[in-house]
Amino acid sequence: MRLSVKSSSISDSLTLAIDAKAKKMKSEGMDVVGFGAGEPDFDTPSFIKEAAKEALDRGMTRYTPVAGIAELKEAICRKFKEDNGLDYKPSQIIVSNGAKHSLYNAFQAILNPGDEVIIPSPYWLSYPELVRLADGVPVFVETREEDDFKLKPEDLKKAITPKTKALVINSPNNPCGCVYERAELQAIAEIAVENQLFVVSDEVYEAMVYDGLQHTSIASLGPEIKDLTIVVNGVSKTYAMTGWRVGYAAAHEDVVKVMSNVQSHTTSNPNSIAQYASLAALTGPKDEVKAMVAEFDTRRKFMVERINSIPGLSCRMPKGAFYVMMNISQVIGKTYKGRRIDGSLSFADALLDAQMVAVVPGVAFGADNFVRLSYAVSLDNIKKGLGRIEAFIKELE
Numbered sequence: 001m002r003l004s005v006k007s008s009s010i011s012d013s014l015t016l017a018i019d020a021k022a023k024k025m026k027s028e029g030m031d032v033v034g035f036g037a038g039e040p041d042f043d044t045p046s047f048i049k050e051a052a053k054e055a056l057d058r059g060m061t062r063y064t065p066v067a068g069i070a071e072l073k074e075a076i077c078r079k080f081k082e083d084n085g086l087d088y089k090p091s092q093i094i095v096s097n098g099a100k101h102s103l104y105n106a107f108q109a110i111l112n113p114g115d116e117v118i119i120p121s122p123y124w125l126s127y128p129e130l131v132r133l134a135d136g137v138p139v140f141v142e143t144r145e146e147d148d149f150k151l152k153p154e155d156l157k158k159a160i161t162p163k164t165k166a167l168v169i170n171s172p173n174n175p176c177g178c179v180y181e182r183a184e185l186q187a188i189a190e191i192a193v194e195n196q197l198f199v200v201s202d203e204v205y206e207a208m209v210y211d212g213l214q215h216t217s218i219a220s221l222g223p224e225i226k227d228l229t230i231v232v233n234g235v236s237k238t239y240a241m242t243g244w245r246v247g248y249a250a251a252h253e254d255v256v257k258v259m260s261n262v263q264s265h266t267t268s269n270p271n272s273i274a275q276y277a278s279l280a281a282l283t284g285p286k287d288e289v290k291a292m293v294a295e296f297d298t299r300r301k302f303m304v305e306r307i308n309s310i311p312g313l314s315c316r317m318p319k320g321a322f323y324v325m326m327n328i329s330q331v332i333g334k335t336y337k338g339r340r341i342d343g344s345l346s347f348a349d350a351l352l353d354a355q356m357v358a359v360v361p362g363v364a365f366g367a368d369n370f371v372r373l374s375y376a377v378s379l380d381n382i383k384k385g386l387g388r389i390e391a392f393i394k395e396l397e
């Protein structure tokens with residue numbers, strides 16, 4: 001068929017095959033333990049659901065302004081002020097159908113064909129595809145496990161070319177769980193300002209930071225970097241609202257204007273009811289968020305300790321989000337009942353067949369020596385799943 005070259009070059013998710021197999025096994029009644037979750041395993045707090053019901057009853061069922069209702073944009077401005085020390089006007093805010101949509105709009109707004117976007121690797125797998133959809137070129141910069149997978153200023157500098165237009169920072173990070181500290185962001189911000197690079201700062205895991213760390217938004221480090229940064233955030237992860245599809249971005253007015261134009265011709269406003277629910281989420285009590293993060297923290301510590309107790313496996317202590325990158329490099333080259341483990345995909349496949357445990361192969365994030373485990377999974381299942389992983393590793397030859 002004569003399909004578009006651009007769209008045909010967008011990869012389907014490498015992880016899909018393992019995920020589809022795990023789902024099929026589950027539907028056949030098998031006791032699969034899934035570590036693939038990319039969303040909180042908690043329900044949306046009830047006061048948020050009530051706000052949605054009220055909005056429905058009040059007849060808030062029509063088109064809203066493209067960039068979102070005024071009350072929500074004002075609440076987002078207050079959130080940025082209180083949580084991030086950032087001053088934005090409502091005209092600098094755009095609400096979209098999830099943070100992923102905000103990212104899509106952002107790349108559409110800033111990229112010309114051939115513009116390069118620096119993406120620290122391992123990376124969340126949608127960034128390169130979102131860049132390609134905007135005719136940009138993703139440029140990956142390797143990070144190291146011993147640096148907690150954080151981008152080093154010297155590596156960033158080396159990757160900059162005359163075509164570099166933007167840089168992606170995702171802190172707290174999916175899949176690595178790293179959280180950039182203020183001084184680290186300061187060094188990156190200086191390079192971005194010097195080279196006049198846009199920074200697309202994906203902060204959707206902001207609420208999930210541990211060990212007393214504080215989330216810092218790179219945009220808060222001075223007026224120049226603020227003008228260059230598109231801050232992306234949303235309600236999905238913080239308020240267990242992944243299905244509601246509300247994300248938002250803050251940036252220079254000129255950028256937001258173009259993002260709004262793109263949105264106006266593609267999706268129009270995000271769902272009106274979900275916007276009222278998000279307003280309640282941002283302005284309401286935070287105790288359920290705190291309880292959820294405390295539960296993630298308990299699971300995180302358990303998971304890390306348990307993984308490191310298994311000979312042949314290891315992981316760092318992640319400081320944010322809800323993922324652990326498990327290092328499988330010591331078992332690569334081994335065999336499971338005659339099947340050679342030559343990377344993260346064959347590891348994940350053999351593990352699923354042998355022990356009914358689903359993990360995400362790191363190759364999907366550009367890191368074939370790792371698999372990603374989510375701890376948005378009950379502690380009981382984490383215990384069960386890691387017991388099975390240990391049994392699997394013991395059987396490798």
Ligand code: PLP
Binds near residue numbers: 099202204
């Ligand atoms: N950014 C990162 C790093 C994510 O992991 C995700 C979801 O998995 C998103 C953005 C998208 O979030 P949303 O549900 O708001 O589109």
